[in-house]
Amino acid sequence: MSPIRGPGPPPTTTLTTVTSRPALDDLHAIVPAGGSGTRLWPLSRQARPKFLLDLLGDGRTLLQQTWDRLEDLVGPDRIHVVTGIAHTSGVREQLPDLSHLVVEPSPRDSMPAIAVAAAIIAETDPDAIIGSFAADHVIDDHAAFADAVAQAVVAARTGLLVTIGITPASPSTAFGYIEGGDPLEVDGAPAALTVRRFVEKPDLPTAQEYVASGAFSWNAGMFVVRASVLLDHLARLQPTLHDGVREIARSWRTAQQDLVLARIWPTLTKIAIDHAIAEPVSLEGGMAVVPGRFGWDDIGDFAALADVGAASSPGTIFVDADGLVISGDDTTVAVVGLHDVVIARTADALLVTTREHSQRVKEVSAALQELGRADLQ
Amino acid sequence: MSPIRGPGPPPTTTLTTVTSRPALDDLHAIVPAGGSGTRLWPLSRQARPKFLLDLLGDGRTLLQQTWDRLEDLVGPDRIHVVTGIAHTSGVREQLPDLSHLVVEPSPRDSMPAIAVAAAIIAETDPDAIIGSFAADHVIDDHAAFADAVAQAVVAARTGLLVTIGITPASPSTAFGYIEGGDPLEVDGAPAALTVRRFVEKPDLPTAQEYVASGAFSWNAGMFVVRASVLLDHLARLQPTLHDGVREIARSWRTAQQDLVLARIWPTLTKIAIDHAIAEPVSLEGGMAVVPGRFGWDDIGDFAALADVGAASSPGTIFVDADGLVISGDDTTVAVVGLHDVVIARTADALLVTTREHSQRVKEVSAALQELGRADLQ
Numbered sequence: 001m002s003p004i005r006g007p008g009p010p011p012t013t014t015l016t017t018v019t020s021r022p023a024l025d026d027l028h029a030i031v032p033a034g035g036s037g038t039r040l041w042p043l044s045r046q047a048r049p050k051f052l053l054d055l056l057g058d059g060r061t062l063l064q065q066t067w068d069r070l071e072d073l074v075g076p077d078r079i080h081v082v083t084g085i086a087h088t089s090g091v092r093e094q095l096p097d098l099s100h101l102v103v104e105p106s107p108r109d110s111m112p113a114i115a116v117a118a119a120i121i122a123e124t125d126p127d128a129i130i131g132s133f134a135a136d137h138v139i140d141d142h143a144a145f146a147d148a149v150a151q152a153v154v155a156a157r158t159g160l161l162v163t164i165g166i167t168p169a170s171p172s173t174a175f176g177y178i179e180g181g182d183p184l185e186v187d188g189a190p191a192a193l194t195v196r197r198f199v200e201k202p203d204l205p206t207a208q209e210y211v212a213s214g215a216f217s218w219n220a221g222m223f224v225v226r227a228s229v230l231l232d233h234l235a236r237l238q239p240t241l242h243d244g245v246r247e248i249a250r251s252w253r254t255a256q257q258d259l260v261l262a263r264i265w266p267t268l269t270k271i272a273i274d275h276a277i278a279e280p281v282s283l284e285g286g287m288a289v290v291p292g293r294f295g296w297d298d299i300g301d302f303a304a305l306a307d308v309g310a311a312s313s314p315g316t317i318f319v320d321a322d323g324l325v326i327s328g329d330d331t332t333v334a335v336v337g338l339h340d341v342v343i344a345r346t347a348d349a350l351l352v353t354t355r356e357h358s359q360r361v362k363e364v365s366a367a368l369q370e371l372g373r374a375d376l377q
Numbered sequence: 378m379s380p381i382r383g384p385g386p387p388p389t390t391t392l393t394t395v396t397s398r399p400a401l402d403d404l405h406a407i408v409p410a411g412g413s414g415t416r417l418w419p420l421s422r423q424a425r426p427k428f429l430l431d432l433l434g435d436g437r438t439l440l441q442q443t444w445d446r447l448e449d450l451v452g453p454d455r456i457h458v459v460t461g462i463a464h465t466s467g468v469r470e471q472l473p474d475l476s477h478l479v480v481e482p483s484p485r486d487s488m489p490a491i492a493v494a495a496a497i498i499a500e501t502d503p504d505a506i507i508g509s510f511a512a513d514h515v516i517d518d519h520a521a522f523a524d525a526v527a528q529a530v531v532a533a534r535t536g537l538l539v540t541i542g543i544t545p546a547s548p549s550t551a552f553g554y555i556e557g558g559d560p561l562e563v564d565g566a567p568a569a570l571t572v573r574r575f576v577e578k579p580d581l582p583t584a585q586e587y588v589a590s591g592a593f594s595w596n597a598g599m600f601v602v603r604a605s606v607l608l609d610h611l612a613r614l615q616p617t618l619h620d621g622v623r624e625i626a627r628s629w630r631t632a633q634q635d636l637v638l639a640r641i642w643p644t645l646t647k648i649a650i651d652h653a654i655a656e657p658v659s660l661e662g663g664m665a666v667v668p669g670r671f672g673w674d675d676i677g678d679f680a681a682l683a684d685v686g687a688a689s690s691p692g693t694i695f696v697d698a699d700g701l702v703i704s705g706d707d708t709t710v711a712v713v714g715l716h717d718v719v720i721a722r723t724a725d726a727l728l729v730t731t732r733e734h735s736q737r738v739k740e741v742s743a744a745l746q747e748l749g750r751a752d753l754q
Contacts, residue, residue, distance in 0.1 A: 337734030357714030
């Protein structure tokens with residue numbers, strides 16, 4: 001480009017006013033970064049979980065891509081990551097601009113992770129809206145995601161627990177579903193509906209009914225809610241857990257922080273947010289869903305990884321064969337006469353399976369344990 | 378063992394007289410060591426052919442095992458190896474006691490390789506019997522092999538071209554067959570039969586008929602014949618080739634040896650011994666077959682390698698899976714939901730296929746050429 005600028009039209013502010021999206025100044029993002037992804041072994045390990053991997057080969061790990069999406073919405077200073085002690089250094093290395101990190105002394109499932117972050121946020125911003133987004137999901141349309149979050153924030157400001165449900169791309173049996181009800185009719189959240197119920201992973205005919213009805217979304221575990229509302233629900237439904245996270249939050253950023261966390265954390269009920277809060281509150285009529293019309297996947301296994309567009313390593317040779325071949329180095333891989341194959345190589349391990357057996361890869365972990373090779377898990 | 382020897386029975390010669398095998402003082406062994414084994418890629422390469430590999434993992438390469446079998450019969454000084462220029466150093470390293478090596482300037486198939494060695498042997502021992510045994514075959518019973526060779530030598534002393542045919546273990550379609558005729562009725566070669574005909578690799582129903590008839594052996598490419606008889610057949614059937622190898626042989630162990638070899642070799646007809654000599658001589662009634670009642674395989678592909686007892690690498694994990702997994706290092710390999718799989722790893726390449734596609738592994742070589750990765754062939 002020329003360094004010389006000629007006369008042109010005057011600067012405009014058009015770029016900042018193309019949408020009427022409400023400001024998200026009260027939104028804080030919580031990113032629970034947990035789970036090892038045993039169905040993506042040997043790429044994912046207990047010491048190197050899915051969220052720390054660049055599974056799509058595009059130069060950013062899933063955690064970093066989650067960061068990128070959220071930083072666009074709330075900036076770097078309102079993102080709170082909650083992760084296990086084993087992954088602290090990995091998270092810090094990948095997110096150099098992260099300022100809020102909660103390190104779990106042990107895994108207690110998603111409710112304690114989200115609740116402790118919400119309680120910490122509520123200490124300094126009692127009106128805060130929190131949005132919880134897993135660290136290892138893939139979303140293909142940042143604008144549509146941002147629009148769904150903005151509508152969810154508006155709905156959450158009315159005191160509802162709001163989830164962003166994914167408009168199904170297929171009758172998947174790998175996800176739970178959320179049945180939407182009547183329109184919420186809140187200004188700024190035109191797509192929001194009341195939630196009728198959460199349902200667990202269905203069988204295929206049921207999933208097909210759900211998708212055909214148009215009333216169901218995939219449960220992507222994205223929750224948007226005023227922090228104080230979440231904590232009030234928790235006080236009713238899981239009072240011990242509520243009291244514990246409140247106590248941790250009061251000590252946060254004091255000299256007592258680590259001691260209190262170490263003392264309280266092991267006493268917190270190990271429970272998922274769906275079971276602790278979302279399901280009971282939905283039955284009380286306290287939940288809304290904003291349908292998310294974007295491509296989404298939690299990359300639960302290699303079949304999902306192929307579906308989200310992961311490409312085989314360059315130089316892979318298929319002779320009457322096809323599938324997904326991920327080779328960690330420049331080893332040449334040749335596949336002869338196998339279709340829908342899945343091959344994943346690392347420096348110390350090799351997996352060979354097929355797309356249809358992708359879910360069973362988690363069984364390798366138990367086999368490694370039996371062989372005394374827990375170092376490879 | 379104790380270094381102290383107490384009084385014991387006097388030495389006996391029992392060990393050398395347990396069989397009535399005739400002396401094999403006139404036998405010279407020729408070992409054509411050629412072929413790259415593209416169906417065993419990536420274990421075998423052009424630069425590291427099958428015969429230089431320890432495919433069974435028992436500590437001796439196929440070439441060394443061939444040497445061991447023959448050294449028992451003729452000693453180290455009557456074994457002649459013929460190999461390509463690219464494999465000279467590999468052969469010398471693996472066979473430190475080898476004293477007779479012919480280095481082919483270029484591959485000309487089996488007839489020139491065997492004929493040049495036979496001509497060299499005939500220069501110094503006009504009555505020599507030569508036995509030609511490929512460098513990359515597996516034989517499971519040395520005593521039965523030795524017995525078949527001894528009978529073949531006796532039959533060859535009558536002026537016949539003798540082959541050792543393998544009593545079929547199955548109706549294989551991977552091998553050519555030899556139809557035996559009437560008993561030869563030669564003292565010292567009770568199993569020898571006249572040869573009716575050689576047949577190319579049959580289809581399965583034909584192979585089944587052959588095996589059911591009891592009259593057919595597998596053609597294992599083992600030929601035993603008086604050197605002068607072989608050369609006389611060659612003079613009739615391939616006169617140019619005959620004259621060429623005679624000229625090379627006359628110059629052998631003279632100052633002219635390498636110059637003559639370099640000048641003559643490229644002019645020699647590229648032809649297999651089966652087509653040059655065995656088939657026409659069998660039709661003339663000049664061949665005999667000694668059935669070899671031992672386990673034999675030429676390990677043509679990974680299915681054959683599994684059949685001869687190659688074991689999967691230690692630590693391989695099969696989850697609802699089975700097959701042959703050969704891992705060049707201590708990488709842990711897990712296979713999920715695939716049966717009769719074949720996996721072969723080297724430092725720079727990985728093959729994944731199935732037993733039934735073993736023959737198609739040779740197609741990888743063409744694909745490598747297209748990709749500009751001839752270095753991996």
